[in-house]
Each structure stands twice: as structure tokens, then as C-alpha cells.
Amino acid sequence: MSERAKAQEETRQRIVEATMHLHEEIGARATTISAIAEKAGVQRLTVYRHFPDETAVFQACTSHWLSLNPPPDPASWGSFDDPRRRFDAAVTAFYAYYASTRRMWVSSHRDVAEVPALQGPMAEFAGFVAKVAADLTGAFKIGENRAQKVEATVGHVLAFPTWDDLEQRNIPDSVKVGLAGSWLNGVLGS
Template sequence: MTEKKRPYRLRERAKSQEETRQKIVEATMHLHEELGPRATTISAIAERSGVQRLTVYRHFPDEAAVFQACTSHWLSLNPPPAPSSWDGAGDAQEKFHIAVSVFYGYFSRTRRMWKASFEDVAHVPALQGPMAEFAAYLDGVASGLAAAFGERPEMVHIAPTIRHALRFQTWADLEEQGLDDSRKAELAVYWLCCPGME
């Protein structure tokens, strides 16, 4: 009887540990959005999770480990836009318009985390890797969109304009000026394709 109960108890213990770990990760994620990563302490994470500080450290050896788990979880819930959203569009301008519209919608939905992350990245080493990965992803997206316009000497503004348009900071600046996402995207297309720039 005892032998039969042991695997069950081990399964229940593993399930409980995973649930506790998930509570810690989700608490960290919400604190990052509310306070910013820089102000999110292990004590605050423990309090929000309803566990002891020691329990947090039992699951994560240091702040970097819990921040990494938080980032992975948040990105799994909020994956960046995929090129498949615009790859099937007709011409290069249409691809860009769709891409920038999709990214601006994404930034609208996820603004709190991106704002906090960009404000704190210089002060939180654990953030710097994930933020660099996102920057590299955006650079790849921009390069693909620019390539669709071809290589013409008179189009040297294309790649830098696309990179600028896709930045969260650009979206945030236009947001502060009161533009909705549709107007933001239209303005970005104008920067790229207005008469006189070609």
C-alpha cells in the first residue's frame, strides 16, 4: 500500500512545486508591468506570490533566473508579430503598411511591459539579453521589408526609415501626440513613400 502511495505523493509534490513556481513567475511579470523590473525585489515577488523569500530562492537561484523565467513566460503569452502576417501581401509598400500596423497594434496591447523594460534596461543586467534579442528580431524584420523594395540608389532612406518606424519608442512618441494606431501607420507609410523622397 505504501509503495503504491509513494508515486502519487511524488506526483502531487511535483505538481505543487510547479504551481508555486508558476505563481512566482506570474507575480514577477505583474510587478514588472506595475513597478518596472528595476523596482521589483525578491521580497516584493515573495509577497505578491504569497510565499517566503526562501521559497523564491528555492525555485530560482538569483534575480537573473527569475527575470529570465518571467521574460520567457511573458513572451509566450505575447509573441512578437510574425512575418507571415505580411509576407503574402502584394507590393513592398503594402507589406510595410501591414507590418507597421501589426506592430503598432502589438505595442498598444503590450505597452506597459515594453515601457517599463525600455526605461529599466540600462539598470537591470537580466533584461539586457532579452532586449538585445528583440532588437535583433526587429532588425531582421526591417531588413526583410527593406529588401522587398529592391536595391536602388535613390532609395537609401528605406532601411533606416523602416527601422525607425518599427521601434517601440517611435510608437510611444506618436501615442503621446494623440495619434491612434491607424494614423500612426499611415504616417509611417508617408515617411517611407511620400513624393519627393524617391
């Protein structure tokens, strides 16, 4: 790689990291191109040279953040034959993930309605959570009517706002997972 290309890539990376830190610190809604440029130590024009618009820089930021903070891997609980153990393992993994990435999720959930560039990535993550909920529900041998209720409950349990509400109430992690299991038991009729 030539020195010029290397310098351009380093500048681009500084812009992406500056955006990521600003999103986490002040939120996407308050993050301006000027603030990104200042935090990255470049001119506004330099930001625009690397990213034609806010959506492009937000997409690069999201990709970078997810590469550093990948969501829980369904393979980590997929080996459990018992659907209840699978559920508990998935909830534990999601709650540990949310605990380690809380700042970004809080600001993203707060700002998503007002920042169009954030809506796509948030919808993608919601789709991922919905797929995990459907897969976890499918492991239970239940009728279609109960399956809808179980899937809705599991989706609610896995959603960041549910975890965050419990976190704000200072509920310990093991109790959070136990509560989730109680909700599941209730809808399963156990």
C-alpha cells in the same frame, strides 16, 4: 506528475506570474526578490529555491510573458507581393501589438539600462525588429545607398519608442500608419 511535483510547479508559476505583474506595475528596477515573494505568497527562500538569482527569474518571466504576448508574426504580412502593402501590414501589426502590451514595454525601456537581466531579452527583441526591417527593405528594388536609409527608417518606424511617442501625442492608429508610410515615401523619393 506527483502531488509534490505539481505543487512545486504551481509555486514556480506563481513566482513567475508575480514577477511579470511587478515588472509591468512598477518595473524591473523596482522589483525585488522580497516583493516577488510577497506577491506570490511565498517566502524569499522559496523564490531562491526555484530561481538561483535575479537573472533566472527574469528569464522565466520574459519567456512566460512572450508566450502570452508573442510578437507579430512576419508570415502575416509575408504573403503580400507589393512591398508597400507588406510594409503597411507590418507596421499595423507592430502598432497593434504595442497598443496591447504598452505597460510592459514602457517599464522595460525605462529600466533596461539599469537592469542587466533585462538587457539580453531587450537586445533579442531589437534584433527581431532589425531582421523584420531588413526583410521589409529587401522587398523594395532599390540601390544599396537608398536601402540603408530605407532600412534605418523602417527600423525606426517599427521601434516601440516611435510608436509610444506618437501614442502620447494622441495620434490615432490609422494616422500613425499613414505617417510611417509618409516617412517611407520620403526616403524612397516618392
